[in-house]
Amino acid sequence: MPESAPPKRAVVIVFPASNCDKEIGHALEHILAWDVCFCPSHESTLPDASLYVVPGGFSWGDYLRTGALAARTPAIQALKKRNEQGCPILAICNGFQILTEAGMLPGVLQTNHALTFICAPQTLRVDSTHSLWTQAFPQGTCLSFPIAHHAGCYTADDATLDALEKKHRVILRYVDETGETHQDANPNGSCRAIAGLTNEQGNICALMPHPERALYPWHGSTDGARFLSGFHQSLLKTATSP
DSSP states (O other): OOTTOOTTEEEEEEOTTBOSHHHHHHHHHHTSOOEEEEEETTOSOOOOOSEEEEOOBOGGGGOSSTTTTGGGSHHHHHHHHHHHTTOOEEEETHHHHHHHHTTSSSSEEEOOTTSSOEEEEEEEEEOOOOSTTTTTSOTTOEEEEEEEESSOEEEOOHHHHHHHHHTTOEEEEEOOTTSOOOGGGOTTOOGGGEEEEEOTTSOEEEESSOGGGOSSGGGTOOHHHHHHHHHHHHHHHHHHOO
């Protein structure tokens, strides 16, 4: 991240019709005690920060194609420059769709195989610890976050999928409660049950499930808080490493 970035500050980019920006802001403020700045998508300059978030929601109502309009906003162009600097970027649900539309991640998010919107708790398995986002967890750890999407079917060609696997970029997969992958445990039909990815440098984390909706016992799971806290601890460890 830039040397001038204040520690523990996050910037959440807000698009017209975003509906999970406040929730992830709440999670970062109340679970991690970070400062949070909300930045509208028409801004061409992003403040210095330790983390940039592209939140879930339905940017521009998904009227053209999911994430397509948001991917062309000044804020996403500015985010590409932050990405080149290696800044941590978290993209959740619509954020994942936006980053694939922006060419910052491979593949696309297509309509769920059942052709319906799905909103439900979902078990996930940590399948790679080669990233800031998951290195705090033993490989194979199962977590539970809700999903809430109509276009969450991650799709890419076999060569791309093989490259993602080879480089340990698949960080989360959809599984059943025993940690096994199979068709019935894959809610949207994603290729190889992929629920979350990193970019090649490992600074981007993109996932369809919503960790910001699993913070408190009354949410039904606190695993979202565990996930964000794990990233926080890894970031601190990296910052203090000689």
